[in-house]
Amino acid sequence: MVAVSFNNVWKDYGDSVAVRDLNMNIKDGEFVSLLGPSGCGKSTSLRMLAGLEHITSGEIVFGDKVVNQLPPKDRDIAMVFENYALYPHKTIFDNIANPLKRAKISPSEITRRVNEAAKLLEIDHLLERRPQELSGGQKQRTAIGRAIVRQPQVYLFDEPIAHLDAKLRARMRSELKHMQFNLGVTTIYVTHDQLEALTMADRIAVMNDGVLQQFGTPQEIYENPVNSWVATFVGEPQMSLMEMSMTGEKGDAALDFFGNIISLDAASSSRLTKAGIADLLVGVRPDKASVSLQETPGAIKAEVYSRQLLGADVLVEVAIGKTRVRAKADTSFMGNVGEPCYLNFSSENLYYFNAEDGKVVER
Amino acid sequence: MASRELISYDTGATVKILKWVSPVFLGAYLIWALLPLFIMLMASFKDLLDAFTLPKPGQWGDVGVFFDFSPTITHYIALFAENNFGTYLFNSLVASVGSAMIAVTLGSMCAYSLSRTEFRGKKDLLFWIISTRMAPIVAVIVPLYAIFRSADLVGTLPGLILAFTTFNLPFAIWMLKGFFDGVPYAIEEAAQVDGNNRFQAFLMILPLVAPGIGAFVILCILFAWNDFLFATIIGSGGAKTLPAATKELVQPQNIDWGKIMAAGVVTTAPMIPLGLLVRRYLVAGLTMGAVKE
Numbered sequence: 001m002v003a004v005s006f007n008n009v010w011k012d013y014g015d016s017v018a019v020r021d022l023n024m025n026i027k028d029g030e031f032v033s034l035l036g037p038s039g040c041g042k043s044t045s046l047r048m049l050a051g052l053e054h055i056t057s058g059e060i061v062f063g064d065k066v067v068n069q070l071p072p073k074d075r076d077i078a079m080v081f082e083n084y085a086l087y088p089h090k091t092i093f094d095n096i097a098n099p100l101k102r103a104k105i106s107p108s109e110i111t112r113r114v115n116e117a118a119k120l121l122e123i124d125h126l127l128e129r130r131p132q133e134l135s136g137g138q139k140q141r142t143a144i145g146r147a148i149v150r151q152p153q154v155y156l157f158d159e160p161i162a163h164l165d166a167k168l169r170a171r172m173r174s175e176l177k178h179m180q181f182n183l184g185v186t187t188i189y190v191t192h193d194q195l196e197a198l199t200m201a202d203r204i205a206v207m208n209d210g211v212l213q214q215f216g217t218p219q220e221i222y223e224n225p226v227n228s229w230v231a232t233f234v235g236e237p238q239m240s241l242m243e244m245s246m247t248g249e250k251g252d253a254a255l256d257f258f259g260n261i262i263s264l265d266a267a268s269s270s271r272l273t274k275a276g277i278a279d280l281l282v283g284v285r286p287d288k289a290s291v292s293l294q295e296t297p298g299a300i301k302a303e304v305y306s307r308q309l310l311g312a313d314v315l316v317e318v319a320i321g322k323t324r325v326r327a328k329a330d331t332s333f334m335g336n337v338g339e340p341c342y343l344n345f346s347s348e349n350l351y352y353f354n355a356e357d358g359k360v361v362e363r
Numbered sequence: 364m365a366s367r368e369l370i371s372y373d374t375g376a377t378v379k380i381l382k383w384v385s386p387v388f389l390g391a392y393l394i395w396a397l398l399p400l401f402i403m404l405m406a407s408f409k410d411l412l413d414a415f416t417l418p419k420p421g422q423w424g425d426v427g428v429f430f431d432f433s434p435t436i437t438h439y440i441a442l443f444a445e446n447n448f449g450t451y452l453f454n455s456l457v458a459s460v461g462s463a464m465i466a467v468t469l470g471s472m473c474a475y476s477l478s479r480t481e482f483r484g485k486k487d488l489l490f491w492i493i494s495t496r497m498a499p500i501v502a503v504i505v506p507l508y509a510i511f512r513s514a515d516l517v518g519t520l521p522g523l524i525l526a527f528t529t530f531n532l533p534f535a536i537w538m539l540k541g542f543f544d545g546v547p548y549a550i551e552e553a554a555q556v557d558g559n560n561r562f563q564a565f566l567m568i569l570p571l572v573a574p575g576i577g578a579f580v581i582l583c584i585l586f587a588w589n590d591f592l593f594a595t596i597i598g599s600g601g602a603k604t605l606p607a608a609t610k611e612l613v614q615p616q617n618i619d620w621g622k623i624m625a626a627g628v629v630t631t632a633p634m635i636p637l638g639l640l641v642r643r644y645l646v647a648g649l650t651m652g653a654v655k656e
Contacts, residue, residue, distance in 0.1 A: 052552050072555040079556040085549035089570045102558035146557070156556075 001185055002063040002153040003028045004049065009058035011044050011210075016363065017045040020210040022058070026203075031180050031187045035194055037233070041210040042190045046156050049188060051075050055355075062153060073102075078147035079156040081161070085138045086131040086146075092118075093127040096145040103150065117149045120179070137168045144176070148183065155180070155187040162193070173199055194234050198222065206230050219305035228358040231283050231351055237315055239283045240325040243355060246278055258321055260300045264347045270350060275361045283351035289327035290344045291316045293335055299342035304335040318343050398629070407624035408434040414620055438625035446622065448608065448629060455604040455630075457520055458594075462527030463580045468483035469528075470535025471543075471576060475565055477536065478543035479551075489540075492533045500530065500592050511597055518600030526597045527587040534586075535579055542575030543568075581641050588634060606629040 004026040011019040019041040026032045034042035047053040049060060051072035059066050067075055078099065085094050093114055099109045118124040121141040131139055140160060147155055161172045177200045180187050191197055197204045198218045206213045206221060213227045225231035231239050244255040244262070253269050255262040264272065272280070292299070302318035302325070313328050318341055324342055335341050352361040405412045413432035442448040477489060507526070508517065516522030546568050554564040571578070577655035596609040603611075609626040612619050 050552075050556055052555070058570040071560065072552075073558045073560055077556060079553070081549050081553060083547065083549055085553035086545065087550060087554075087567065098554070104561075146553075 001028055001151075004154060004186055004188070005059075005061040006045070007059040007060060007061065009045070009048065009060060010056045011041070011048060011082060013057045015212050016134070019048070022212055024205055024212060024215055026188065027045070029184045029186055031177070031189065031200060031202045033197035033204045034188065034207060035197040035204050035234070036192065036207035038192055040207040041152050043158055043190075043209050045207070046079075046158055046188060046190045049154070050077055050079050050156050057123045076153040078150065078152040078154075080140075080143045080147050080158065080160040081339075082159040084131075084143040086139060086142055088131050090130070091127065092123065092129055092131070092134070092145075094334075095131065095142055096127075096149050096213075096283065099146060099150050113149055115144075117145045120148070121145050137164055137172075140164060144179075148179065152185065155185050157187065157189040159191055160189075160197055161196070162191070164359070169196075176200065195236060198234070204234075206233065208233070224360070225351065226360050227282065228281050228351075228353040228360075231360075232288050235285055237286045237326050237328075239285050239351065240289070240323075241353075242282045242284070242320075242323050244280050244282045246272060246280065257279070257282075257300065258323075260320075262300075262347060263298070268347045268350065268352070270362055271361060275354075277354050277356075277361060279355035280361070281353040281355045281358065283353065284325065284345050284349065286315060286326040286328045288345055290331050290350035291318055291326060291327040291333065292342050292344065293333070293339070296344055299344045302341055302343045304337055304339045304341050306337060307333070307335060403624050403627045403631075405429070407438055407621065407628045408432075408436065409621070410435055410437070411621055412625075428632055438621040442622055442625050442629065446608065446612070447606070448626065450641070451603050451605050452629065453607040454520060454523075454598070454602050455588055457606055458523045458527060458602065459584045461520075462531055462587050463526040463583035465524065465528045465563075466531035466535045466583050467539075467576055467580050470532055470579070471539050471569070471572070472565075473532075474536045474539035475543050478540050479548065489537070492536050496530065496533045504592060505597055508596055518602055520598075520602045523593065523598040523602045523604070526593040527583075527590065530593075531583045531586060535583065538579050538582075539572065539575060542572040546571050577641065581637060584637070585634060588630075 006022045006024045009019060009022040036042045049054050051070060051237060055068050059068060096114045097110050118127055123138055123141050161169045162165045201218055204221050205215045208229055213230050214221055221234050228241055242257055244257045247256040248254045253273050254264055305317040305319040305324055308315045314331055314333055315326055316329050317324050317326050409432045416428050418428055511517045511522055550568055551564040554567040591606045594604040598604055612623050
């Protein structure tokens, strides 16, 4: 158990940069999720932590030790791979026991610990089988067993549950979270699934194009995204962005959205006038926007683009010119595609970004 | 897995004729392949007179004379007693197995490296390795002989093993590289994270390429066992192998057919069960990694 830091870490593959000046301090015992779309550098960062990739420049520090030059075996880490990477020719028992054998632990102790891990993961009846006889979920649990059978300094998870079916994934999320909490080992978890990151991590590092966008608690990331990219990447259904411009003088400032004037609450008004940015990207989360077939005061006229039943409610996508906005509505909303409708949201629930660089407007 | 069932459709006359022709062709091929072996085996148990008793051309009724002889094992006894074939058998065994072992050890390590690393000129290096097998051995045998001569390796078993290894190794590297390419790199990464160093990780995945290595060892043994050119030129004298020794049974004044046939049987016999035993293994090895699972 150890704190982990990235200090100005870069990774190049020839001309292309995979990770750009990464700085991140992960606390001892923390569960951190690296979140981003594929190719954003999150797996590369994890592999640099594991020692499976060279670091082009910068430092990776475990505790107070720089590990740049340590091979994986000397870093005291355990890793779970996306495709499990089990040893196909070994039994499940031997797969889980392998790291212990290397650590020269007595056979009786190995048996005890493998059985304990297998029981925890409910694969104790499969120990004599070989990986190809197991289902995806069982293989994945074997891979986790191989990681938790010893107490390493750091756990590294590389999309470990990406290939499981939805139901099993939901169960494994809570099991992994529970297990990490009990073991208290620093954990870094790579995923492209924002739901996994939001539900499991203590803190989330959102990456895009090799650059760390934001590092914070799930709540911070969700409520105060630092830029429009993070805002739209995190949250399901996705936040909608609208291009708006500032109008009116100080005191009665408002937003102009294709001729619709959106009045501002006091906090937003002072925030936006202070920033003095003319062109804004304004975000609204679907559950903070409403849509109705009846005209209401202050509502924006739109057209129904699509209507998707989510179960308890419906997700309605409406079009205002070329802009699309998603809103949640009651299942009683019966608007058909192309029908006129009215979109409504309150300025307190809006997210404001600079249209030029996408950065959040300072509070 | 795709269905193995043969799907038949209503077919035209060509296919019907082919259906009839193919067993005939296969039968003819079988006779063509097996008859020499059969004659060799029969002749090795016949004395000289019986061996040359053949029916007149066209006299199919007299084919019985071919089988009408009293079996004798004198040729075999003579081979081992007078012609030292025990030593040659031993030489063949040591040279072929030895070179196969060296080629597989060096070859698997080299193939592993070439499979797992990227560096400038890798393709050229790979091509250079296989290009050493493109020239016929005859083309290089004279300079090779001079080198072996000056290193005092001519006529010695280590020399012969070295010679066989030089032509088995490029083949080993190419073949085994294909097998290593088929092993997911993540398995070694997992092994390294588990606490193995790179070499231990390499040893961990060796069982996964075992069918390939097995197939390759057998091919190497077969190549070396059957080799004639190196055996006569590099191995002549102190390290004579079976094919080279058999050739010496052909003397200017006397061709000892009985012994030659017996030597042929002695040379072929150990390879046939080897071939049969490893047939499935060989196919599994050669096709391994051809289809990604």
